[in-house]
């Protein structure tokens with residue numbers, strides 16, 4: 384069973400909003416675009432592994448996706464954790480493109496792409512560290528840790544994987560995501576003793592889900608040019624900003640596209656960049672709407688909660704506003 388699903392990361396949603404509304408003439412925009420590209424690639428790699436994992440019989444397992452667990456004033460992150468009665472299995476997925484050269488002697492992963500060489504942290508070492516942190520977490524919750532195994536999934540099917548020193552650990556632990564169904568069974572042969580009951584499996588899952596703290600970066604710490612961020616409602620067809628609201632519809636002044644609800648995405652952008660509250664005045668300025676009655680109608684048409692009296696109301700995203 385899937386004990387915890389993978390959500391679209393808040394960090395990516397924030398970066399998408401920032402990139403959409405970053406002033407085009409500011410040279411720092413490229414930095415945010417690069418970061419967004421990297422984070423999206425990572426997420427795509429995780430989803431690729433999820434897809435192949437779906438095809439494995441997981442009736443006797445509990446699968447937890449995307450954990451971020453606080454421990455000793457820091458956090459450890461696990462892309463995928465599989466809980467079985469015999470062992471726990473950590474799988475880290477990497478979506479790197481290019482040629483990946485594993486050099487475990489010095490804990491290095493070299494990536495060569497377009498004649499550029501880069502060093503990445505050794506993903507096998509990363510999963511080993513995650514395993515020891517998970518062990519400490521379980522002990523803290525008075526659970527005797529079962530054996531913990533670790534794998535590194537390479538999700539980018541274009542990547543070339545190399546193991547020039549023929550390291551056994553690399554060939555045992557690094558694999559292509561599509562092969563996950565064949566990578567798990569050998570662990571059942573290695574660990575034949577049952578360590579945790581079904582109830583204990585659920586207990587481990589419960590503790591981890593309860594402790595999970597999703598990463599929510601604060602745009603205020605990113606040194607954004609807040610006053611210069613692009614305002615207005617964006618056309619979903621041609622991506623131009625500054626749609627005009629008339630007779631219950633947004634009209635694009637650039638391509639003529641008409642739509643009723645383009646302000647919802649704009650408000651999402653606002654909450655992601657400026658924080659989770661907005662006044663009617665801020666809404667009017669950000670959406671570039673003149674009529675107070677339109678502002679009122681648009682605000683009350685969305686899934687928002689509010690504080691205060693009619694005039695000084697502050698609005699907040701409702702429970703499923705971002706779904």
Ligand SMILES: [Zn+2]
Nearest residue numbers: 618621635638
């Ligand atoms: Zn348009």
